[in-house]
Amino acid sequence: MGWKRNTDALNAELGRVAPTVDVRSWVFDRQTADLTPLLLQVRDFGPDLVYNLGVGAPAYLIVKQATDVGLLPQTPMVISYDVPIRPEFWQNLGPLGKGIIFVAYYHPKQPLTDAGKWMQQQYEARYREPALYSSFAAFGNVIVVAQAINQACSTKGPDIVKALETGRFKSWNLDSATFPRAEGADWHRVKQPLLLLQYTAVNQPFDQATILFPPEMKTGTLQR
Amino acid sequence: MGQLPQVVAAGLMMGALYALMAVGITFIYSLMKMINWAMGEFYMLGSYAQFVLITLVLGPSLWFLGVPLSMVGVFLLGLAIQKGLLAPMFGPEADRRDEYATIVTIALSVLMQNLATILAGPYQWSPPEYLPLVTAGGISVNGSRLAAAAGALVLLGAFYFLVRRTWLGLAFLGAAQNRVGAEVAGIDVRRLDGLAFGIGVALAAAAGALLAPVFLVYPTNGAVSTVKGFEIIVIGGLGSLTGSVVAAFLLGLVESFGSVFISPAYQDLYGFVFLIAMLFLRPQGIFGERERRV
Numbered sequence: 001m002g003w004k005r006n007t008d009a010l011n012a013e014l015g016r017v018a019p020t021v022d023v024r025s026w027v028f029d030r031q032t033a034d035l036t037p038l039l040l041q042v043r044d045f046g047p048d049l050v051y052n053l054g055v056g057a058p059a060y061l062i063v064k065q066a067t068d069v070g071l072l073p074q075t076p077m078v079i080s081y082d083v084p085i086r087p088e089f090w091q092n093l094g095p096l097g098k099g100i101i102f103v104a105y106y107h108p109k110q111p112l113t114d115a116g117k118w119m120q121q122q123y124e125a126r127y128r129e130p131a132l133y134s135s136f137a138a139f140g141n142v143i144v145v146a147q148a149i150n151q152a153c154s155t156k157g158p159d160i161v162k163a164l165e166t167g168r169f170k171s172w173n174l175d176s177a178t179f180p181r182a183e184g185a186d187w188h189r190v191k192q193p194l195l196l197l198q199y200t201a202v203n204q205p206f207d208q209a210t211i212l213f214p215p216e217m218k219t220g221t222l223q224r
Numbered sequence: 225m226g227q228l229p230q231v232v233a234a235g236l237m238m239g240a241l242y243a244l245m246a247v248g249i250t251f252i253y254s255l256m257k258m259i260n261w262a263m264g265e266f267y268m269l270g271s272y273a274q275f276v277l278i279t280l281v282l283g284p285s286l287w288f289l290g291v292p293l294s295m296v297g298v299f300l301l302g303l304a305i306q307k308g309l310l311a312p313m314f315g316p317e318a319d320r321r322d323e324y325a326t327i328v329t330i331a332l333s334v335l336m337q338n339l340a341t342i343l344a345g346p347y348q349w350s351p352p353e354y355l356p357l358v359t360a361g362g363i364s365v366n367g368s369r370l371a372a373a374a375g376a377l378v379l380l381g382a383f384y385f386l387v388r389r390t391w392l393g394l395a396f397l398g399a400a401q402n403r404v405g406a407e408v409a410g411i412d413v414r415r416l417d418g419l420a421f422g423i424g425v426a427l428a429a430a431a432g433a434l435l436a437p438v439f440l441v442y443p444t445n446g447a448v449s450t451v452k453g454f455e456i457i458v459i460g461g462l463g464s465l466t467g468s469v470v471a472a473f474l475l476g477l478v479e480s481f482g483s484v485f486i487s488p489a490y491q492d493l494y495g496f497v498f499l500i501a502m503l504f505l506r507p508q509g510i511f512g513e514r515e516r517r518v
Contacts (some may be wrong), residue, residue, distance in 0.1 A: 027489045031448045033439040037483030037491070038236045040227045057348045062349075064438075068357065068366040069230070090441070091279075092350040177347050 030058055035065045035153040043071045050077045059083050067096050076101060076224060084199065085206040087129050098202050099223065101212065105192045106133040106173070108207035112215065115143055116172035130206050163185050164188070198222060231480045237365075237373040239476030241431050244376050245449050247383060248427035254336035254400040254463045255413075256310070258325035263428050263453055264446025265336035266302070270294045270429025271441040272344065275351045278436075284352040288367025291375060291433045298429035299422040304333065306421035306456040311414065326356040340443035342375045349441040372434035380428050380469065383423075387465065396420060400463070428453075435466045450494065455495045470510055474498070 007025045024045055027036050039062070042050065052062045052070065059079055066072045075098075083089065083105040090097055108130065112120060119139045123131035139207035140203050147156055147170065152163035164179045165188070171177040177190040197206075200223050210220035245263065252260050273294035278287050309332070313324040355367025399406040399413045407413050432446065439445060450475035456475055460467025475495050482494035502509065 029489070029492050032488075032491050033448060034238055034443075034479070034491070035488070037227075037231060038482050038488035040230060040484060044227070050352075055446070057442055060348055060350065060440055065366070067328065068364060070364055086347065088347055088349055092348065099258065159457065 005177070011171075030055070033057075033061060035061055036069060039066050039069045039071055040185065042066070047075055050075055051080065052077050052130065053080045056083075056156075062098055071140070072096065074101050076103065078114050078196070082106070082133055085130055085132065090203050095202050097199055099199065100203075101196060101198045101222070103195055104133060104195045104197055106136055107195055107197065107211060107217070108129070109208075109211075110173065110193070111169055112173055113175055115170060116140075120171055136172045140177075142173055144169045144177060179214075227484055229361065230365075231484050232477070233365055235477035235480030236473060237369055237476070238479065239473030240373040240376040240380070242452050242456055242475055243472035244427050244431040244434075245453040246281065246460065246472050247465055248424040248445060248458075248465060249453045250457050250465055251383075251427070251470045252421055252424035253397075253457065254465075255396060256325075257309070258313075258418050259329070259454070260421070260424065261326060261329040261450070262333035262336060263425070264450030265333050265340075265447070266298055266425040266428040267313045267432035267446035267449050268296065268340060268441075268443065269298050269336065269434030271436040271439075271445060272432075273297050273341065274436045276435035276440045278351040282355075285356045287351070288371075288375070291430055294433040295426040295430050299426035302422035302425035303418050305425075306418045311417065314414065314417065328473075337443050339407065344443070346443060346468055351437050351441070353437050366438060368437040372438060376431065377433045379427065383427065386423075392419075399450060415437075450491075452495060455499050459499055459509055461475055461509030462509035464509065465489070467509055469510030473492065 010025070011023050014021055024047075026042060027198070028038055028050070029147060035058070050066065052059060054060075054062045059081075060083075063072065063077065063079075063156055066077065067073075068134045071077075077100060079100060079102040084097065084100055084102045085104065089123060106122075115178075116136065119136060120131045123135055124180070126146060138200075144164070145160065148160045148163040148167065151167050154157040156158065165181060168176045168178055171190065174190065179190060181187065182189070193214060195217065197207050197209040198220075200220070211217045212220070212222055240456075245472065248266075249263055252258065274287075274290045276352055277290040277293055278284055288345060309328050310325065310479065312318060313321045313328075318324065353366075353368045353372040358365045358367050359371055387394075387396060395406065395411050396416060396419075397415050398409065399411060400435055403413055405417075428446075428449075452475065456471045457468055459475065460471030462471070473500065478494050480499050483491045486494075
């Protein structure tokens with residue numbers, strides 16, 4: 001029932017920050033390939049924005065089938081993670097990918113630490129495609145744990161945890177990451193800057209996507 | 225109610241494609257009396273073959289040539305697999321055929337999924353759309369989906385012709401009805417087994433190839449179609465080709481209506497509810513016949 005807790009929490013938070021917004025969520029089995037009946041309901045709801053929470057194949061299927069039922073391109077759609085930076089995105093969606101907004105935690109124009117720049121170069125040289133946030137995150141975890149071991153002068157779990165809770169660490173994008181004993185979802189978590197990007201042309205490279213958010217990195221406005 | 229025409233159209237189109245899978249499963253079952261649990265992986269192979277053919281060899285405009293070529297490739301693979309892995313179960317020393325076939329085909333399914341992941345990665349791919357969006361009578365239909373449904377109907381027609389109007393088809397029917405009798409009449413049933421397996425998996429590959437731009441190409445894309453195929457053959461009546469086709473269309477409609485008028489969250493559940501209801505009301509399936517055994 002994780003999805004129900006998540007959607008309830010989302011609705012509660014939206015009710016708090018935007019009480020006039022009418023939010024409706026549709027849940028589907030992740031193995032379902034034909035989402036047309038569901039998307040007909042979404043279309044009839046008449047949303048101002050569709051938040052596509054599909055992961056993997058459903059993320060693409062929602063875009064394709066939302067176009068079939070006439071939901072796209074009239075209604076803006078946000079994809080909940082950075083699948084549009086994958087090389088196959090344009091192969092799979094072609095013109096349907098234009099106008100898609102997506103959440104990312106990394107953009108080639110964002111500042112990186114020395115370690116992050118090294119990782120970016122290594123990744124692109126080895127895989128001949130833009131580095132991914134998930135790869136940066138995994139790399140960042142490894143170097144943070146290595147620094148924690150150095151700071152703790154120990155490889156014992158409790159010593160490393162104590163070092164992580166009290167120390168400051170260089171990550172792939174942060175010079176001073178911390179993992180405090182905070183409340184709720186922030187427990188032992190370093191907050192990553194969230195980006196909202198939009199593709200404004202077909203076959204647009206990831207590094208040329210318009211940055212809509214955060215304001216300090218904004219490179220353009222929403223195109224409809 | 226404004227959604228009704230689109231819901232019916234979606235259900236019928238899905239039904240045509242489900243029918244291809246189900247007919248393949250039924251055909252293999254009728255002759256070899258075995259369930260091919262790797263059917264979804266042959267669907268997956270068909271979709272990969274179509275993707276490679278369209279993007280690297282034929283080009284998007286010749287997508288319709290990719291379907292038969294994918295079918296031929298998977299047919300030959302099916303022949304080889306049947307000869308190498310399944311034919312021994314009909315040997316004189318073989319025992320427990322059902323268990324043998326189940327273990328071999330489940331192992332094959334796992335092997336093919338993992339090989340696809342190793343060779344092509346876990347990513348999703350889509351060939352270009354076959355046709356643009358078609359709008360008629362106030363409803364819009366994905367052109368590729370329409371082309372896939374039309375292709376499925378053509379293939380079902382060709383399969384019907386093969387089975388009902390050719391000597392080879394009559395031999396298949398004879399062997400399906402009475403294996404020993406067919407052998408006594410001089411039919412090489414071992415050879416028919418190979419052909420039936422090849423044709424059955426080629427039909428699954430055709431469904432995968434036709435649906436490649438609609439439901440994408442990735443290592444586990446056949447898993448759901450296998451389950452649907454098995455639901456259909458039980459609903460239609462085990463071993464009945466006509467039953468498979470009718471049940472496939474019914475399942476497509478049940479899923480579409482259930483999703484719109486109840487909840488899309490349980491789209492894959494409606495088929496099972498339908499299956500349970502059918503087992504309760506008519507255990508032998510729509511076109512199945514009650515058996516008496518002494």
